[in-house]
Amino acid sequence: MSAPAVTPVITIDGPGGSGKGTVSRRVAAALGFHLLDSGAIYRVAALACVRQGVALDDVAAAAEVASTMQVSFEVLGDRTGVALGGVDVSDEVPLESTGSLASQVAKHGEVRDAVLGLQRRFRRAPGLVADGRDMGTVVFADALCKVYLTASVEERARRRYQQLTDQGLRVTLDDLTSSIRARDARDMGREIAPLRPADDALSIDSTSLPIESVCEQVLAYYAKRVAQYPQ
Numbered sequence: 001m002s003a004p005a006v007t008p009v010i011t012i013d014g015p016g017g018s019g020k021g022t023v024s025r026r027v028a029a030a031l032g033f034h035l036l037d038s039g040a041i042y043r044v045a046a047l048a049c050v051r052q053g054v055a056l057d058d059v060a061a062a063a064e065v066a067s068t069m070q071v072s073f074e075v076l077g078d079r080t081g082v083a084l085g086g087v088d089v090s091d092e093v094p095l096e097s098t099g100s101l102a103s104q105v106a107k108h109g110e111v112r113d114a115v116l117g118l119q120r121r122f123r124r125a126p127g128l129v130a131d132g133r134d135m136g137t138v139v140f141a142d143a144l145c146k147v148y149l150t151a152s153v154e155e156r157a158r159r160r161y162q163q164l165t166d167q168g169l170r171v172t173l174d175d176l177t178s179s180i181r182a183r184d185a186r187d188m189g190r191e192i193a194p195l196r197p198a199d200d201a202l203s204i205d206s207t208s209l210p211i212e213s214v215c216e217q218v219l220a221y222y223a224k225r226v227a228q229y230p231q
Contacts (some may be wrong), residue, residue, distance in 0.1 A: 017156025
């Protein structure tokens with residue numbers, strides 16, 4: 001295996017609700033790294049398509065929207081603020097309905113190509129923590145440290161239910177469970193960049209682990225990788 005690029009990248013991939021967003025923010029904060037929420041980019045792309053009246057199955061038009069949209073992130077404590085064209089869409093991005101739309105957009109190769117350069121431009125000193133579904137397998141295949149974080153469908157649905165109800169949204173656990181199962185099937189079954197762990201990723205099942213323990217494992221693994229491949 002060749003030595004990684006000078007600017008270190010930690011990729012944290014996994015299905016929705018596995019805790020990778022929270023882990024990514026905390027790891028980035030601990031290391032002073034930049035943060036990329038790649039899943040939010042596809043969610044924002046889906047929202048941009050809807051707002052511009054572009055059908056999600058109109059591949060060329062959706063790719064044009066994805067390549068020209070203006071998206072920015074701001075870390076706000078234990079959540080990430082997201083803006084589309086300067087408009088705050090932070091409350092819309094986490095919705096299950098938005099996630100379902102994002103899966104429909106992300107399956108198109110032309111759309112993924114359109115946002116690939118945008119994602120890679122987040123890689124800058126002193127380092128980057130990239131949260132997504134294909135960060136370690138496609139976008140940053142040369143990353144220094146790769147993690148695949150998962151949890152049972154039931155636990156992920158419970159977490160999402162708690163998150164959304166805390167925001168005052170009315171959802172049902174059964175609906176969330178069905179939505180997550182369907183999204184998993186789409187993400188794992190798509191031909192382009194399917195959801196799967198990178199061959200050299202550390203896999204962590206967070207079903208019964210406190211978030212602090214998961215973060216400690218990721219930071220320890222990063223330290224180990226740095227020792228193996230000092231910058």
